Structure formats: C-alpha cells, structure tokens
Amino acid sequence: MNWSAALPLFVLASSLLPGLVIFFLPEERVATRSSLNLAGAVLKLVLAGVMVWGIFHGSHFETRLPLLPGLDLLLRADSLSMLFVVLSSILWLVTTVYAIGYLEGSPNRSRFFGFFSLCVTATVGVALAGNLITFLLFYELLTLATYPLIVHRGTEVARRAGRTYLIYTVAGGTLLLIGTVWLYTLAGTLEFTPRGFLSTLDGASSTALVIIFVLLIAGLGVKAALIPLHGWLPQAMVAPAPVSALLHAVAVVKAGAFGIVRVVYDVYGIQFSATLGVTLPLAIVAAATIIYGSMRALFQDDLKRRLAFSTISQVAYIVLGIAIVGPIAAVGGLVHLVHQGVMKITLFFCAGNLAETLGIHKISEMNGVGRRMPWTMAAFTIAAFGMIGAPPLAGFISKWYLGLGALDAGQGWVIFILAGSSLLNAGYFLPILYAAWFKTPADAWPAERAFGRRETAWALLAPPLVTAFLTLAVGLLASAPFSPLQWARFITTLEYAE
Amino acid sequence: MIPAFLYALVGVGLFTLGLYALIIHAHLLRKILALNVMASGVFLVLVALAARTQGMPDPVAHAMVITGIVVAVSATALALVLMLRVRIATGRAELAKEPLE
C-alpha cells in the first residue's frame, strides 16, 4: 500500500485511534486526554492539508478494501470530499479546544471525548466515502457515535431527546439502506462518479429510479433536517454546547446535506436528476424548510432552540443550491456547506459561553449581556449577521451565489425565498443582538461563574473568536485562492464540465 | 410383505396416539410416557419396513433401532429425574402455565 492509498486511512485513524485510546483512559488523566485529542486534531488538519494540496495538483488518494464481492470499502479524496474534510478538521480542532474548556470538571469526560472523536471519524468517513455503501457505513456510524453525545447529560430530557434522535435517524438510515440496496441491484455499482452513473443505465425504469431517489433523499433528509423530518434537531439541543456546535455545524446535519449533494451529483448526476424531474420537488422541499425553519425560530425563547431552528433553515440552503440545477447555484450550495458550518459553530460556542459563564439559556435573559461579555457577543454578532446574509460575511457569499444561480437557471422564485428567509433571519437574530447590546442588564445573571479578569475561560473564548474571524475571512476573501468559494467552483466545474 | 406394512401402520398409529397424548395431558409423567409411545411407534416403523427383503431383514434398520432405544432410554431417564426436580421446585409435576416474567 503506497502513500497515496494510505493517506485517507491515516486521516480516519488520526481521530479514531485517539478516540479508542481515550475510552480507556481514567477520568483524571486530563492532560493526556487533552493532548491526545489535540494532537489528533492537528494531525488530521495537516493530513487534510496535504491531501488538498495533492488534489489541487492532480494526485489521487484512494483506499480500497474489499467489503463484499463487487463492493469495496472505498475511501477516496476528491475535491468535494476535501471540502468537507477540511471543514471537519478545522472545526474539530476548534471544537476540541472548546470542549476541553467547556467540560472542565464534569463527569464522564473520557466517554465524552471518546465518542467525540468517533463522531469526527464518522464525519470524515462520510466525506471520504467513495461509494454509497461506504457512505452508508459511516453515516450509520455517525448516528451511533452521536447518540451518546446527545444523551451525555443523562437527564430525562436528554434521554428523550436521544430517543427522538434515534427514532428519526435509525428510520432514516433504514430508508437509505433500502434505497442503496435497490440501487445496487439495478446498477450493479455504487461508486460515486462525476455526473452520476445512472444516466447510462439502460432498461431501468425511471419510476424505480425516482422511488429510489425519494428513499435516498428521505434517508439523508432526516439528518439534514428537511421538513417534515426535522423533529429531532430542536430536541437534540439539550446536548452540551460543543456537541450542539459540532452537530449543527459539521457532523450530523452536514452529513445529511453532504449526502444529498453526493446523491444528486455523483449517483444520479445533476442533468439526469433534472431529466427525471426530481430536482424541482427537492427544491420546493428545501424552500419550504428554509421558510418554515425561520418561522419557527422566530418564536423560540430558548437560545439554543432558536439556533436549532435556524440550522434547519440554513442547511436547506445547501439542498436548495443543489436542487436548482445550475453551476452557479451549486457553488452557492456547496460553499454554504462550509460557511454555514463556520457561522453556526460560532453561534453555538457563544450560546455555550453564555450558559457556562452566566447561566443564560433564554433570550429573555440576555439583556445587556454584551457589556458583560463583549468578545463573545462580538463573535455572536458577526456570525448572526453572516446568517442574515449581510455582506461581506460568509452568508452573503452563499446567498449571492444561490440567488445568482437561481436567476441563471431561470428559477426566479428562489429569489423571493432567499429574501423572505433573510428577512426572517433578521427577524430572529437582530432582537437578540439588540437585547444583548442595548438593553440594560438585569441585576444578576442566573448563575454566574467568575473567571478572573477575563469574561470567561480562554478555552471558551478563543474558539468562537477564531470561527467568527473565519466567518469574516471566508466572506471577505472569497475570491482568494483556496477559499471555500474557489474550491466550490473547482468542484462544480468538474460536475458541470462537458 | 403385508405384515411389514401392517406393523408399520401400527407404528404410525402409535406415533399419532403418542402425539395426541402428548398434547392433551398436562402431567409430565404422562407426557414423557407419550413420548415413549411415539418413540416406539417410530421404532416399529423402522423395524417393520426392514422386513421387506427376501430372507434376512435389513440389519441396518435394526441397528438404528437399537441405537434409538438407547437414546430414548437415556432421554427418558433424564426427563424423569428432571420431572422430579420440577415437582420439588414448583410443587406440581406440570409445566408452568404462565409465561415467565
């Protein structure tokens, strides 16, 4: 096995092995655990960087292990997967730092970090999967690795949330499995191919293909929280903040969205999907999700719940970008994969900081918090404006390409969806900002913890600042080489090239 | 020839009767006996049909029956002892009617 074949495995192992070791670490070995975690995260980032560089220069990274006759466990780094891998790697590193700070002194940390690493392994596996069965494998692994994180607190609420999560995701995984098997029996292969492998298929009835498409999308839509499959997400916010952050930004919802991208692009092929007539319904579902999620978010008082509904809305952008058949919208969708991650993780970090430092969980308690925790709230503000789509932040770029793509593809109605969503986004984010910055603070915070001179612990503060900076940077420097935008363009040229 | 089939039919009859008894009787001893009757029926079928030869009956079937008998004896012994233990443990030589909790 040469270097290029081993690299994807190394990327997986860089979080898997630390994770497994951590499971067996005694609770009090904090330093060992933290350094293992961080070393793994940094290593993964470096490896991912190497791969990005290699792919840009035309190398191929592919690991193929036989799984079943005719079906391989295939890990392949292509441009699309690298987008997700790099995102996961970066955000994992940041979240690890955050989690170390967040969970300081709480019980069951070895278990937590073990599953945390497994979760990232599964995510990276989802990203690197080179065929549908490998994807399915890691997709389910992700379900399993996330469940312990959601119920980590062990309260009744957490268990209920975990149960709901499982009901949804296991059912979704099952649908995905059915679709995958069916597809395999029709096509005889499951390997992701640019522009799909189904368009060349003779004899398969298009009805069957449409049903399979629906099955696959439904299965993936559960994780991507498309309506009406989103019910688990708002409940899952009972998890500790780093988990919510990871869940909403990278791991779970993104895996679903990423899967939809894969299915539409590399299984069906975008042109073939359009021919089948499945993209428009998908776009409509996505649009409905965007609006619905935002509407629900408007009326939540619990901060994390509001963010959760916001995620539902935002992730549907990615799907929308794909479902509008056109290269420009595709860029928008893909780039939103990254941008939403960066922004949402910031928001959850900040929410976590508020909860951890001041005991604030509700928006109605946030009056004047900007004075107490200016840095946290600054990060929050940047991310929130990014979500609204204010230029020059990350969200603007995504919306820009989505809108432009919709016009390009002749689907002008999307513009109004975007506008409505932005309006609603503003409607639920700006009051938070207003309350935080301009209202007079209450006499005492619900549960304040002192951190000396700083507003909160370093490990809690640095991650949101870094991600907020990223939010700004990816928007501002969108046209710079190796920016997410450029990478998304690179991907779409492959997909749409004739 | 004809007797062979006659005996075989008796064997079948014993088998069915044993099955009937096994179903309707609750007492374990009766059940065990019913199984023995069934076994006898089976052995009868085996042995009877072995006689459909010219001259010496088929010895293989006989050997099988001997083996079968020993097995049946062993099983019956175990069953009887087990029945006694059940009676000691539950006070009745019957199977518990309620599904186990």
Place this chain on the structure above:
Amino acid sequence: MNTVLSASLLILTPLLPLLLAFPALRSRLPRPCYIALLPALILLALPQGASIDLPWLLLGSGLGIDGGVGRWLLAISVLLWMVAAHLLHPAKGESADDRVTSYYLLTLAGNLGAVLATDLVGFFTFSTLMGYGFYTLLVAGEDDGSRRAARTYLIVLIVADLMLFEAVLIAAATAGNLHFEAVRLVMGQSASPGLYLLMVLVGFALKAGVWPLHFWLLPLFRTTRPAVALLLGGIPIAVALLGFVRWLPLGEISLPALGLIIQGMGVAAMLYAILAGVRQAQLKILPAYIAIFATGVFTAAMGAGLSNPAAWNRYADFAYLLIASLGLGVALLVVGIGWLRARSYPPALPEKQAGDSALWFEHWLGAAARWAAQMGVETLPRLRAVWLVKAGALWQCYAWQRALDSGERFLQRWACAVTLFLLLGILVVFI
C-alpha cells in the same frame, strides 16, 4: 510610488476606522475618531483620481475615487464626521462611552467605503455596514421613543437591503461584471430592466426616505441627539442618493413613462415637504422636511434623467452637486437648530405619539407575525407529531400488549398442537 501610496490610502480609508472600532486596538490612541479620518483627508488632498482592483476581495471588488461626485461626497462626509466627532466627544468630567466610539467608527468605515466603492457588491457591502452601524448609533444610550424609531429604521434597512441584494443578483446575472460602468451599460441595453430598476428605485428610496417612503425619517429626527441627527441628514440619505446615481443606468436608458411618474413623485415630495414643514411647530423636525424636500428635488431630477437621457448627461454634474450640498445643508441646519435650542429653548418633552407611522408599521408587523406563528407553529408540528411521535403512545396501547401476551401464552400451552398444525400445514402445502 504614487500608485502604491494611493492604493494604500484607498484601502486604509475604510480599513482604519474598521480596525479602530475594536476597543483593544485604539485604547492607547488619543482621539481615535479623528485619526480614523486621516487617510480620507490625505486622499482628498491627492490631486487626481485613483482606483485599485481587489480581485481577491469578496467577489472581486475594487475601490476608487473619481473626480466628480465621489470626491465631493467624500469631502462632505469627512467634514460631517469631524463635526459629529466633536459633538460626540464627551464634555469634561463625563466618561467616554467606549461603545459609541466603536459604533461611530464602524459607521464611518461603512460610509467611506461606500463612497469609494467601484462596484455594486462593494457598495452594497459598505452601505449595509453603514446602515447597521448607524442603527447602533441611533440606539446607543437613547430613550424608548428613539429606540422604537430606530427599530423602524432597522426594518426599513433590512427590507431595502434585501431589495438591493436582489437587484445586485439581477445585475450580476445580466451583466456578469459588477463594475458600475459595466452594469450601467448593460442594464441600459438590457431587454427587461424592469425588475432591476424597480428594486433599485424602491430600495434606495426606502433608504433615502424619498417621499411616500419617508415614514421612518420623522420620528428619528424627532428623537435623536443632534450629533446623530446631523449624521442622519448627511450620511445615509446622501449615500442612498449616491446609490441612485451609481446603480441606475441613468443616461443610458430612456423610459419616459417611468421617468414621468418619478418626476411627479419628486414634485409631490417637494410640495409635501413645504406644506408639512410650514405647519410643523417643532424646530427639531424641520431638518427632516428639508431632507425630504431635497430628496424630492433629486427625485424629480432623476425622473427627468430617466425620461430624457441626453438631458441627464448634460446636467449630471448638477445632480452631484445637489447630493453634496444636501448633506451640508441639512447638517448645518441641524447644528444650527441644536445650537439655538441649547441656548433658548427648554429641552423638548418626550413625545407621546413617537411617530404614528412607526406605530402602524409595528402594528402590521405584529399582526403578520402572529398569523405566521399560528400557521407555522401550530399546524405543522401537529401534523408531524401524529405520525412519528405519537407512535410511542400507540405502542403503549393496552390491546397490543394483551394480544401479544395471550399469543405467547397460547403458544406455550398448546405447544405440541401448534407443532402438529404446522406439520400438517407443511404437508398440505407440499402435497
């Protein structure tokens, strides 16, 4: 050397205030508000126009200063900002509100950037930054009335930004290049510029408070402090008018009917401003009417330009002057009034009806929100709940459990009988 200097100045002009907006970066500096204006001042002093392309920024952006309207406006802006800085500067003994300084600098950065922007996205970005920054200025440390007025402004801002965003999208989809010149050329020849024009017109009209859309302007003037009112007159409105000039394909396109309507609206705005302004007793609101009047003038001119491109080309410089002087005029008025009031009038009482227009706006918004809440929150989850979450309740159903129990008991009791039946079944199936 010169190009390097001008380029760095161009970048620094919006960047320096932006950087200084972070409290940590300016904590050692005396009077950061003035220092932030330095690059702009130097830029004004440069004899000729300059521009710089920043392809890596946003979607490929650029900054530049041209000889005409840009320079004028920049000059006016700098002037206004300096005055405002002076006004905002706390009197001796008062502690400086650090946050206000930050807001000030943010807004400043947005303003300067918008003036210097050479493409739609850059302009849009900076003007948004300015808009939100300005909102923070309005809100910071004021009373309830002004906050409500500011909230109306915010909503206007968001709606306007959305429309402009659509406009940018349309422009990009049509033109492919977002430079002002390119957009104007392409949109001028475009077959169906209607939506774009509508979006731009309504969007900037909202931002500038052009007559029928001026409802947010009055409460603001009524409630804010002089320094902010000064900026309000000069900065957002002027930038919005600049937006008209920059974004619309004026002089390239001839739309007599639309032009006539706009002209009519401009005239109506002037009439309204005069009538209402005369009837208005409060000195404080007077600048608002003047602003409305001025925008009316500009609108009329623009309408004329739309119906007669040649005329626009000829008199365009006049419009620029108008924009520039508008800012100055309103600003001076505000300062004057403020000064007057400070000398002779007692402080105005807080207004009871802090802007009727603001109230109806809120009223409708609230109604819409309630409706949405009912639709979205009540119906959909219930639908979903029926088929997924209630499954658990179904599972608890007693009948189920009993059926399962009795089934199991039956199987245990009639064990051998079941065997028999299966045996028969197999035989029957087979034979």
Place this chain on the structure above:
Amino acid sequence: MKKSNNAKPITENDSRQAQFRLLLAVPLSALAVGLGYAVLSLPSQAPGLSDHVAAKLEISGVSNPVTAVLLNFRGYDTLLELGVLLLALLGVWSLGAAPKRREPSPGLVLELLSRLLVPLLILVAGYLLWVGGHAPGGAFQAGSVLATAGVLLLLAGWRLDTRFSGLPLRLALVAGLGVFLLVAVVLMLAGGHLLEYPPSFAGALILLIEAAATFSIGTALAALFLGGRPEKGSHR
C-alpha cells in the same frame, strides 16, 4: 392441559377441554392417514442395505449382521450413543444428589431373590455379550441385563461403598466410551481411518469394546435408577 386460570369455573374448562380434544382428533387422524398413505406408498420390496452388509460381513469380524452394523459399519453411531448415555447420567447427576429415601427393609423375599438372581443375571449378561458376535445379542442387551442386576440390588437396599463411589465409579461409567474412543483413535493413529479395524483384529477389538460397553451401560443404567449422584458417606 388444564387451564391456568383458576378463577374460571371448572365446568366450563372441562367442556372446552372436551371440545378441544374432539377438534384435535381431526387433524391427528388426517396426519395418521397421511403418514399411513406415505408408508403404504413405499415399494413392497426393498433390500435396504442388507446386500451391502452381507457383502462385507466376512471382514467385519463378527457374523451377526446387526452387531456388525452396530459396532463396525456404523460403529461411529454407537460411539456417540454411548456418549448419549453417559451424558444422560451426567445430566442426572448435575441435577443434584440422589434423593435420600429411607426405604423400608426390603423384606426377606426380595433379599433372598436378589442374592439368587444377581449372579444369574451377571452370567446371562456375559452370555449375551458373547453371543452377540454371531447371533442376536450384544453389548446393549447384555448391559441392560447387567443393569437389571444393579437395580435389583439397589432395590434390595444395597449401596455402593463410598470407597468406590468416587473415581472408581466414574471410571466404570466412562469405560465403555473411553475404550471405544481409545480403540478408534489408536486405529486412526495406526494409519487407518477412525474406527477402521484391521480385519484380522476386528473380532477381538469388537469384543473388547463390547465388554467395556456392557460394563458401562450396566453401571450407567443402574446409576440412572438412583436418580442423582451418589452422595459421599451417606450410604451403607
């Protein structure tokens, strides 16, 4: 089967029981008819494997075909079957110690009869074992007769001395299977297949195995009669 639910009136139970019996008779008779039909459909002449047996009888080492099948041709079955017997005993022993029943004195008749019969039975067992080589008889028959002797003794109140109830008893129980297995393995190690007797030694080996098996079967059956493992030191 009786109903478990005692609250229900017994009469109702009984009538339902009767109904069920009737109902059951129908499929059972169907089954019997079906099986009978199947049996009758068999060819009226079928040699089975008797020709094969007859052909190989000379080299099997014994002249009784049933014994030849049992211990030579299908000796493997018998090996496992000895295992079944031993296993049943193990199972019985694992269920607990033999119930300690204070039997009344066996009485004079039983006492005398057993003293008279036991040696005779042992003799008969030996004969059956020996005759098995060429006429009906063999290890199982002999073993059961031997067991009868044991049972008679047990009924008469005799118990194995505690000195022998440990390893010696176990050795006796294992002997049949053990010798059989040993022979099988030795034959295999000698280069043949499992249980492949050289024709010259076949008779002797079979007799050896049968002797050990008889002993074990007799002991095992008698031990099974006890209904549990012999407790140390509790017997006469």
Place this chain on the structure above:
Amino acid sequence: MLALDIPWGVMAIILPLAGAMSCFLWPRCALPLGLVTALAIVICVAGLGWQLLEQGAQRYAVGGWGAPLGIDLYADGLTLLMLMMTAVVGLGISIYSCGYFNQDRARHFWPLWMFLWAALNALFLSADIFNLYVTLELLGLAAVALVALAGGADALTGAMRYLLVSLLGSLCYLLGVALLYHSFGSVDIATLAERVESSPAVWAAMGLMITGLLLKTALFPLHFWLPSAHASAPAPVSALLSALVVKASFYILLRLWLEIFPFAGAALAQLLGLLGAAAVLWGGLQALRQTRLKMLIAYSTVAQLGYLFLAFPLASITGWTGALYVLLSHAAAKTAMFMAAGNILYFGGHDRIVDLDRVVQHLPLTITAFALAGISIMGLPPSGGFIAKWLLLEAAIRSGQWWWGIALILGGLLSAAWVFKVVGYAFTRSEVPHEARAVPAAMEWTALLMAVVAILLGLFVPWLLALMEIGLPFGGEGSAG
C-alpha cells in the same frame, strides 16, 4: 506435508469427547482440562480450515467403509464456517465460564459443555441423516442438562419444556429418517441426493423432518420453549444455546433443503419465509416489551432466527449467504449479549431493565459489549449484522420479492428500539448505591471481545465468503455477488 494428512475434522470431534470424559473423571481439574481442550479444538478447526483451503471439500469415511454402508463425514465451506463459529464462541464461553461458575457448578458444567461441543462438531461434520439424529440427541440432552444447571423453578421448568420439545422434534425427525431410509435404502446425504425422487413417502418425510427441525430451531410459532429456557439458564449456557444450539438444527435443515429436497415447492419456501417474517416481527415486539433483560435477549433470538428463514423463498446464493451471515454474526453478537447480561446479573443480582442504570454505570465494558453486539443485531454498519441485512435485502430485491425486505427492515427497527432502550440506561445518572459483587475482568473482557468479533465480521467479508465457497455448498458458479 504431514500436517495436511491429519484428519483435523475427526480430531475436532474426538477431542471434546475425550475432554468431557477427563473432566468427568477428574472434576477438580475440570477447568484446566476444559480450557486445554477448548484451545486444542480451536487449533483443530484452524487445521481443518487450512486443509480445506488447500484441498477443497473433504469427505472422510469413518471405519473406512464409505457410504452408503458406513458413515461419512463431510466438510465443505459451510461446515467449516459453522465449526469456526462454534470454536470462536466456544472458546469465548470457556474463558467466560472460568469466572462465572463456582467450584460446585463448574464440575458439572465442564463435562456437559464438552459433550455439547462434541455434539456440535459431530453434527456439523456429519453427512449421514441417522448419525445426525444421534448428534441431535446428544446435543439436546447436553443442552437440557446445562439449562437445568441453574437450578430454581424457572430453569427447571424451562429445561423440562425444552427437553420435551427437543424429544418431540427428534422423534419427528427420526420418523422422517425412517421413511427416507426405507424409500431409498440409504441414510447418506449424498447418496440420497442422487436417488431422491418425489413420492408420498418423501413428502411425508420432508414434512416430518422439517417440522422436527423447526421445532428445535424455534421458528415462530414453535418458539414457545425458547425464551424460558434461554432466559433461565446460566449466562454462558444461554449464550451457547442462542448462539450455537439452535443453529445446529437449522444447519441440518439447510443441508437437507439444499441436498435432499431441492424439489420442494416454492409454496413451502414461501411458507417458511412467512413464518420467518412472522418470527422477526413477533420476536421483535415481544422483546420490546419484556421487563427482564435476559428474556428480552431470548426473544431477540426468536426474531433473529426468523431472518434465517427469509432466505428460503429467495433461494439465491446471495440469499443463502445472507442467512449464513445472520447466523454467524448473531452467534457472536448474541454470545456477547448474554455474557453482558450475565455480568449485569452477576454484579447487581437482577436483570430488571428499569433498574439497569444503577448497574451498567459501573460496568462500562459490559455495556459497551452490549451496545456493540446490539449494533450487529440491529444490522447497523459496520457489523456482521449489516452485511447480512444487506445481502438478504439485495437478494429480496433481486428476486423481485421485496416484501421480505420489509420484514427485514421492520425487524431491524424493532431491534434498534430495544437495544437503545437498554443502552439508554448507560447514560442516565443514578446515584443510588447498592450491594454489588465485583465482576471478574475475564468475564467483562470476553463479552467485549465477542462483541468485537461481531463487529469485525462486517469487515472481513470477502475472506469469509471465500471460505464459504469451498465445495460450493449452495451450488452455483461460486461468486455470491
């Protein structure tokens, strides 16, 4: 090559028999003797595997006579996999039992267990339907005795019912054997396969044998004996029963179906499939509402056995492979689960599900084992269970009988429901202290290792499939894909 000439398969039968006898003779040394035997058996099975890889399927004439007169042993890929499964599970259980049984129980356990192992190996290797009957009886009696080892009313009643059922099944089977033998004059499977032709006697024989074996395999609705027997037995025994014993009769059924009854009608296959589907659903539903952990696991066995029968109507190599994979992965996973349940019972003295949280918090390895095994049982990747589900589903869709896929999927969902119902307790916080008995590390680690085996089964599929194709037990051209 001397080592290739050793009849490893025969050794795998003889060794446990010898082990059983020596354990019986010297009860004080039962444990070391048993362990040594277990290791030796594993080596034998490995040797057999090597032999098969080198030389293909093997036939061994016991006594040198050869079929039809003598008894043949036959080993192909299917046999090998079953033997390997038995060896792996058996080794695990042997190690587990070191800690589980006290001195008194151990002296009974070891010889019985060795007999059981011998019976299993003999059964898998046998190519003779009468010999299969003897091994079945050997197996059944050993299993019953092991169940009764737990003592107590539950276990004894369960054992009694199990014994009756087992005997009934055996007798049905034996009558079938009698009819077949008298029809065709042979009890050798291969010979029968050549001679067999459709006749009323064959039908009757088939009905009897299939019913008898179904009874022993506990296919719904003949599963009534299984839950009580499996749940009340000592933990290692429960594991043995669920993992191995019920599979043995299924193995015979499979062999007969493939070799002797290839002309069996599609209707019968559909009936078996239907019963399998019913078992999957019924077992799943019952499992979900059990209040005791071991009962729950036992009902899950009922459900999992149903999967095996889904392959009958599909009747393709993929389907058979899938069923076989269910069999293997279920063996490993269920062993792990029963071991985990045993640990919990050992530690806390009870296995009430609602009170599990107090226990499992202290047994992280155990609950991990349970969870990993659960992953395989519910068929989530990466695990043997997933591969099985995949293959069965693929076969179902390929054959156009997608409705079997539905049963498969629903079964998976039901098992997911109960697995997570249990695993969820690992995460609840409970502070209540209680009396506890420390669980030996060997027991926890064995459970975990068995669960890991169940997971690993999902990753070494081609290797196992290659083994399975030795001798082409399912016919066809070889490739299962």
